[in-house]
Amino acid sequence: xxxxxxxxxxxxxxxxxxxxxxxxxxxxxxxxxxxxxxxxxxxxxxxxxxxxxxxxxxxxxxxxxxxxxxxxxxxxxxxxxxxxxxxxxxxxxxxxxxxxxxxxxxxxxxxxxxxxxxxxxxxxxxxxxxxxxxxxxxxxxxxxxxxxxxxxxxxxxxxxxxxxxxxxxxxxxxxxxxxxxxxxxxxxxxxxxxxxxxxxxxxxxxxxxxxxxxxxxxxxxxxxxxxxxxxxxxxxxxxxxxxxxxxxxxxxxxxxxxxxxxxxxxxxxxxxxxxxxxxxxxxxxxxxxxxxxxxxxxxxxxxxxxxxxxxxxxxxxxxxxxxxxxxxxxxxxxxxxxx
Amino acid sequence: xxxxxxxxxxxxxxxxxxxxxxxxxxxxxxxxxxxxxxxxxxxxxxxxxxxxxxxxxxxxxxxxxxxxxxxxxxxxxxxxxxxxxxxxxxxxxxxxxxxxxxxxxxxxxxxxxxxxxxxxxxxxxxxxxxxxxxxxxxxxxxxxxxxxxxxxxxxxxxxxxxxxxxxxxxxxxxxxxxxxxxxxxxxxxxxxxxxxxxxxxxxxxxxxxxxxxxxxxxxxxxxxxxxxxxxxxxxxxxxxxxxxxxxxxxxxxxxxxxxxxxxxxxxxxxxxxxxxxxxxxxxxxxxxxxxxxxxxxxxxxxxxxxxxxxxxxxxxxxxxxxxxxxxxxxxxxxxxxxx
Numbered sequence: 001x002x003x004x005x006x007x008x009x010x011x012x013x014x015x016x017x018x019x020x021x022x023x024x025x026x027x028x029x030x031x032x033x034x035x036x037x038x039x040x041x042x043x044x045x046x047x048x049x050x051x052x053x054x055x056x057x058x059x060x061x062x063x064x065x066x067x068x069x070x071x072x073x074x075x076x077x078x079x080x081x082x083x084x085x086x087x088x089x090x091x092x093x094x095x096x097x098x099x100x101x102x103x104x105x106x107x108x109x110x111x112x113x114x115x116x117x118x119x120x121x122x123x124x125x126x127x128x129x130x131x132x133x134x135x136x137x138x139x140x141x142x143x144x145x146x147x148x149x150x151x152x153x154x155x156x157x158x159x160x161x162x163x164x165x166x167x168x169x170x171x172x173x174x175x176x177x178x179x180x181x182x183x184x185x186x187x188x189x190x191x192x193x194x195x196x197x198x199x200x201x202x203x204x205x206x207x208x209x210x211x212x213x214x215x216x217x218x219x220x221x222x223x224x225x226x227x228x229x230x231x232x233x234x235x236x237x238x239x240x241x242x243x244x245x246x247x248x249x250x251x252x253x254x255x256x257x258x259x260x261x262x263x264x265x266x267x268x269x270x271x272x273x274x275x276x277x278x279x280x281x282x283x284x285x286x287x288x289x290x291x292x293x294x295x296x297x298x299x300x301x302x303x304x305x306x307x308x309x310x311x312x313x314x315x316x317x318x319x320x321x322x323x324x325x326x327x328x329x330x331x332x333x334x335x336x337x338x339x
Numbered sequence: 340x341x342x343x344x345x346x347x348x349x350x351x352x353x354x355x356x357x358x359x360x361x362x363x364x365x366x367x368x369x370x371x372x373x374x375x376x377x378x379x380x381x382x383x384x385x386x387x388x389x390x391x392x393x394x395x396x397x398x399x400x401x402x403x404x405x406x407x408x409x410x411x412x413x414x415x416x417x418x419x420x421x422x423x424x425x426x427x428x429x430x431x432x433x434x435x436x437x438x439x440x441x442x443x444x445x446x447x448x449x450x451x452x453x454x455x456x457x458x459x460x461x462x463x464x465x466x467x468x469x470x471x472x473x474x475x476x477x478x479x480x481x482x483x484x485x486x487x488x489x490x491x492x493x494x495x496x497x498x499x500x501x502x503x504x505x506x507x508x509x510x511x512x513x514x515x516x517x518x519x520x521x522x523x524x525x526x527x528x529x530x531x532x533x534x535x536x537x538x539x540x541x542x543x544x545x546x547x548x549x550x551x552x553x554x555x556x557x558x559x560x561x562x563x564x565x566x567x568x569x570x571x572x573x574x575x576x577x578x579x580x581x582x583x584x585x586x587x588x589x590x591x592x593x594x595x596x597x598x599x600x601x602x603x604x605x606x607x608x609x610x611x612x613x614x615x616x617x618x619x620x621x622x623x624x625x626x627x628x629x630x631x632x633x634x635x636x637x638x639x640x641x642x643x644x645x646x647x648x649x650x651x652x653x654x655x656x657x658x659x660x661x662x663x664x665x666x667x668x669x670x671x672x673x674x675x676x677x678x
Contacts, residue, residue, distance in 0.1 A: 008487065050485050050486055050487050052461035052462070052485075052486045065464070067459065067464065069443075089446075090446070093446055093448075097448075097449070097451065097452055097455070100455060102445070102455055102456065102459040103445070103446075104408075104443035104444065104445060105443065105444035105445070105446075106441070106442070106443060106444070107428075107429070107432055107442075107444075109432075109436075110436070112436065113436055116436070116439060116441055117441065120406065120441040122391035123391070125404070125406065125464060146389050146391075147389055147391045148347070148389055229623075258627070284568075288597070288627070290629070
């Protein structure tokens, strides 16, 4: 491969300024014993040749890049639709920016990505990482731990992995929103359960069980792998086949609930007349659906802020271990017209 | 600030393996004259102490990071809602991933971000950059040019800036979708024009003028700064005040059109009975609106793929200059129920 377009070097600056390379180095390093005249000539020359000091080289000597990775482990299509990831990302970016750290976002999709991303994260380009959507036995999480990169998770880590984290009480929130259905007198209540390979998905199903108690019916649990509109539509059709007398549904994300709503209306059911429907996330889906969705608001932006702050604490050598190692942020049930 | 948790070094590997640091170096550099026994001990030791070779250091010697920045210059809120940026990002990521380059996404929001991001991009952390949403007199674009970082744009660059780019024919696409309105007999047609400080926004307004010809009415142009649902709703209310007999609207994004639809229905207008409405983007908004929106489909994913390929070409030293320097990808008008 031929070389890329050449970046200006100290040599170029020295030639343009008519001084030695040593003099340029002394100016760059802020040393004394350089005449004002030479200093001005060098500063002028840097602009002319477009010289930018190589921060990576300097930071390398200090073992610091002042960059933090934001690692999103999501199938690509979901990265586009997930209403929380963007807000988590922006929250983390704000906190890191205020601490003058550059956040770089990295999407991990395929196994091939896994290897390359691990090489990158371990290669000195970043000082630490925020990771979202870790799965059980996540190879990226294992890689991060093996290289001792200061890392914080959004969401509870898999069992046995000790890493600081911040998340929400998915189980409690799911119980609270399901209780909305129970309190309004609904008796045949189903769930569209998604992402059971992650803490969030499994906990939401558990919270649903908690709320229903003895009236929980395994037959009214339909599982889907991804939080997608189409998954909600299809799963709702399946639920209606299993139980035509269904009168309540907990769709475990708003996008899934929006799909379920389409299926309910297409099947001639009124919402909330015949069937009450509740979602999760309080995303734009919830507000734009007709009827607007009862749902759970999660503090996505604050999750990102807190996880970034944890990484900065780790980088500052602070002790962030606690018992438990994670922090749960509160959620709210937002009651609208669908229940 | 105390030092961050220490990364394992060659010294740790040497101690664990019971060999000299020079021997470890020789193994890492793939040199001969190392016994199989020592080599195996060293490989075992690397695993034990969690040693990861410092790629940044090695790449620095080669002046290559094998990383490419994906720079999004958007207000944060828009980054969450823009349906195209995610697809452009994923397209670029796929192409860079296949070429074994790590894409790192960087959001530029404030002026403070500008400075830090310029430092990062010029600091040797990335070999090149894809930039989206450049504005007129964009300080980030100027910084990228000053440092001669191989860069490709998504969208046409501001006048006078020579940089390879890939985009869509916003003017032609806007003309085509507006002609839908004219052909169906609409006579009092307004536009919600957004982002006129960017090529896309200004070109869409120009295409709208092209389609209307002499019946273009400056009084039916309402401007807003950002492509937002709320902006569409408010601008639509303003248009109806200006011209109660309005019978056609070009909302220059689907999110804006969705907001406009809410305002039209709230004002007692039927769509498309009283007022025909067309959007732009073919995002989920277009498909979920009732009625579904007539709109323009843009090849967002391919825009990202092509821009990433341009950067790889630049890095490979290929001549990508052409006349014109940019490539326009085709768009389609998608006719649905709103017009």
